[in-house]
Amino acid sequence: MQRRPNVLVIMTDEERYPPVYETDEIARYRREQLPGQQEIRARSVEFHRHYTASTACVPSRASLFTGHYPTLHGVRATDGAAKSARDPAMFWLDPNTVPTMGHYFRAAGYRTFYHGKWHVSHADLMTPDTQTPIASSDAAGKVVEPNHTLYKNANRLASYGFDGWIGPDPHGAAQSNCGLLRDPLFADQVVARLDELHASTDETPWLLVAPLVNPHDIVLFGILWRSWGYVFDDETVPEIPEPPTQDESLRSKPSCQADYVEKYGSVFLPQPQLPLFRRFYYYLHKLVDKEVRRIYQKLRASRFGDNTIVLYTSDHGDMLGAHGGMHQKWHNAYDEAIRVPLLISAPGLEPGRQIQQPTSHVDLLPTLLGLAGIDADAVRKALASTHTEAQPLVGRDLSRHLQNGNIPDEPIYFITEDEVSEGLDQTTVTGRSYEAVAEPAKVEAIITRLDDGSGGRLWKYARSYKNSLIGDPTTKAEERDKSEYELYDLDADPTEKNNLAHFGHKTRDSRAAEDKLESLLAEVRERKALHPQRR
Numbered sequence: 001m002q003r004r005p006n007v008l009v010i011m012t013d014e015e016r017y018p019p020v021y022e023t024d025e026i027a028r029y030r031r032e033q034l035p036g037q038q039e040i041r042a043r044s045v046e047f048h049r050h051y052t053a054s055t056a057c058v059p060s061r062a063s064l065f066t067g068h069y070p071t072l073h074g075v076r077a078t079d080g081a082a083k084s085a086r087d088p089a090m091f092w093l094d095p096n097t098v099p100t101m102g103h104y105f106r107a108a109g110y111r112t113f114y115h116g117k118w119h120v121s122h123a124d125l126m127t128p129d130t131q132t133p134i135a136s137s138d139a140a141g142k143v144v145e146p147n148h149t150l151y152k153n154a155n156r157l158a159s160y161g162f163d164g165w166i167g168p169d170p171h172g173a174a175q176s177n178c179g180l181l182r183d184p185l186f187a188d189q190v191v192a193r194l195d196e197l198h199a200s201t202d203e204t205p206w207l208l209v210a211p212l213v214n215p216h217d218i219v220l221f222g223i224l225w226r227s228w229g230y231v232f233d234d235e236t237v238p239e240i241p242e243p244p245t246q247d248e249s250l251r252s253k254p255s256c257q258a259d260y261v262e263k264y265g266s267v268f269l270p271q272p273q274l275p276l277f278r279r280f281y282y283y284l285h286k287l288v289d290k291e292v293r294r295i296y297q298k299l300r301a302s303r304f305g306d307n308t309i310v311l312y313t314s315d316h317g318d319m320l321g322a323h324g325g326m327h328q329k330w331h332n333a334y335d336e337a338i339r340v341p342l343l344i345s346a347p348g349l350e351p352g353r354q355i356q357q358p359t360s361h362v363d364l365l366p367t368l369l370g371l372a373g374i375d376a377d378a379v380r381k382a383l384a385s386t387h388t389e390a391q392p393l394v395g396r397d398l399s400r401h402l403q404n405g406n407i408p409d410e411p412i413y414f415i416t417e418d419e420v421s422e423g424l425d426q427t428t429v430t431g432r433s434y435e436a437v438a439e440p441a442k443v444e445a446i447i448t449r450l451d452d453g454s455g456g457r458l459w460k461y462a463r464s465y466k467n468s469l470i471g472d473p474t475t476k477a478e479e480r481d482k483s484e485y486e487l488y489d490l491d492a493d494p495t496e497k498n499n500l501a502h503f504g505h506k507t508r509d510s511r512a513a514e515d516k517l518e519s520l521l522a523e524v525r526e527r528k529a530l531h532p533q534r535r
Contacts, residue, residue: 016317036293082423102161179213370399
């Protein structure tokens with residue numbers, strides 16, 4: 001009897017799918033300087049239109065690991081900037097509400113391990129009477145004992161279905177938490193776990209999640225990076241041209257976008273549009289790829305190399321100055337922010353297939369369960385005895401379609417209600433107060449192909465809104481606030497410059513598409529954006 005496959009999930013943070021305007025030199029850099037990713041790609045099916053389910057870090061990760069949207073799991077915000085981890089507006093995932101990937105695989109008989117960035121609950125060990133996490137490594141990237149052992153013994157993710165996590169979460173402005181220092185330590189933990197599993201006689205299958213930090217260090221570029229004495233000087237990184245939409249006026253876009261650009265330097269730090277800044281982002285890809293390669297080569301050299309499902313993705317992308325000078329990933333649904341890499345390999349799955357149909361992070365959990373031969377619904381029903389919201393997974397099990405590469409077209413839903421500039425600490429680094437990004441600043445979107453009689457066109461339809469209760473069947477909220485809309489023909493306008501929902505850009509075809517997409521958005525929201533059960 002063939003053993004059930006193991007599962008290795010490798011994640012990066014803030015790695016976007018290559019935008020359409022990237023140059024041949026950048027593509028060559030990726031091929032030559034990211035060997036870890038290339039080795040995984042050579043054995044994988046590649047997805048070219050894969051989208052995160054939510055942004056930013058915390059809502060995205062909670063959605064990926066639960067297979068549900070923030071409307072159900074409740075994790076809508078990312079700590080940092082205006083909010084600490086204990087801000088009243090921060091809602092972390094409760095371990096007995098929506099089951100995680102760890103819960104599903106553990107209930108199916110797997111051993112489950114997690115080594116890397118978590119950022120789904122506030123799992124750090126804390127110094128009493130402070131807001132200071134206990135560090136397991138120092139500013140030189142060295143392990144701090146006995147703190148490392150404390151985390152190991154505390155096993156802080158056990159209630160979320162995982163063992164082995166070593167905190168604290170690599171988040172914030174502490175030097176010891178930057179990806180440059182934490183990623184090698186996380187890779188050490190993953191490699192050690194693979195060595196342990198390889199040497200063991202236990203044949204129980206395992207799930208191992210390995211989420212790394214970079215290229216997230218892009219948010220530390222400038223003052224922080226230099227204050228730590230780090231120097232970026234890598235001649236292999238080519239010149240990175242300005243995004244073609246960098247000087248976009250944003251007058252035809254939702255008002256929150258221009259307001260976010262204006263207030264970004266107050267919420268975080270001012271970020272000049274420097275060539276060095278863009279090159280630094282790609283340099284960070286090279287840094288994290290070293291650790292990706294270490295992990296992947298250790299797997300391939302082990303006895304599990306031919307019987308392990310491998311999934312590679314990222315939690316979200318980065319704007320990198322596109323669309324009027326936007327940075328990071330808030331208050332928008334542009335491809336730079338929400339379109340990410342996805343590679344999947346599995347025993348018996350022919351590599352090299354290229355998937356062009358849109359897919360979502362909420363598809364990943366049901367797909368992994370399908371590839372592992374696990375009855376997702378049977379496991380879910382068993383988990384309902386310990387979880388209040390073990391509702392049916394809303395994503396698609398793509399496992400049966402991967403072999404032929406023919407994935408059915410289906411609307412992809414995205415939602416973010418992460419308002420990073422809003423919280424109890426709305427002050428700049430110099431102590432001056434600032435106003436939060438103006439509403440409507442929450443965003444939902446669908447990406448789908450509409451049939452036009454000749455193969456169809458790919459559209460993105462987005463709505464910026466204020467009232468998060470709209471569409472929630474458990475409330476009587478009405479849409480009294482003025483929503484603002486975006487519509488892009490992604491085939492004709494892949495840089496998303498021309499907002500066809502704006503009166504100045506509407507055409508006969510776009511009006512017809514908008515009518516269809518407005519109805520489709522409401523339908524998909526009702527079907528996929530589930531809400532907690534009334535008890």
